[in-house]
Amino acid sequence: AQSVTQPDIHITVSEGASLELRCNYSYGATPYLFWYVQSPGQGLQLLLKYFSGDTLVQGIKGFEAEFKRSQSSFNLRKPSVHWSDAAEYFCAVGANTGTASKLTFGTGTRLQVTL
């Protein structure tokens, strides 16, 4: 069964600083990887996804993530954080079991941005 680990529960960065959120996955086959963001009281919004091809993927709001198979990682990065980026970030791995297409989520990383 697949699993996702987000080792950082809470991260605080200053506005304008760079950001990296860690995600490690466990999955026997080629993973389908996602990053979602959840603002307070909101549902989840897709930031970016990796299915195949270029291992560096670009997403919305200036985010990018790099798939590293050798490290089983899919870390999310942003060169300069804005105060509006404060939210909770979830990494997920997708599995197609034939009859179902499930996402397994990490426990999330809460990002706080100081001015």
Next chain:
Amino acid sequence: GAGVSQSPSNKVTEKGKDVELRCDPISGHTALYWYRQSLGQGLEFLIYFQGNSAPDKSGLPSDRFSAERTGGSVSTLTIQRTQQEDSAVYLCASSPRTSGVETQYFGPGTRLLVL
């Protein structure tokens, strides 16, 4: 176009009562998913519907939980004899489900509080 909608936004109920949560997927999406997000937890898969196929109920935590999808569109998640541990945010998502793993589009969720 319209996204995934859920109702009610918030629900407060007394222990032992039954509750129904509703999800309207994106028009044309054949796959529908329910997840539960408990405080401090990641998202937990509950159930998956795909077209006219039998639903994947493997994530339902107990027989107090059930879900149906009428006409291949709207879905209702029912929790019978609610318990305090059922308090959580219940998220619905949909996807086109053309093939394989797809991006899931999430609704804003229903926040359930069981007193």
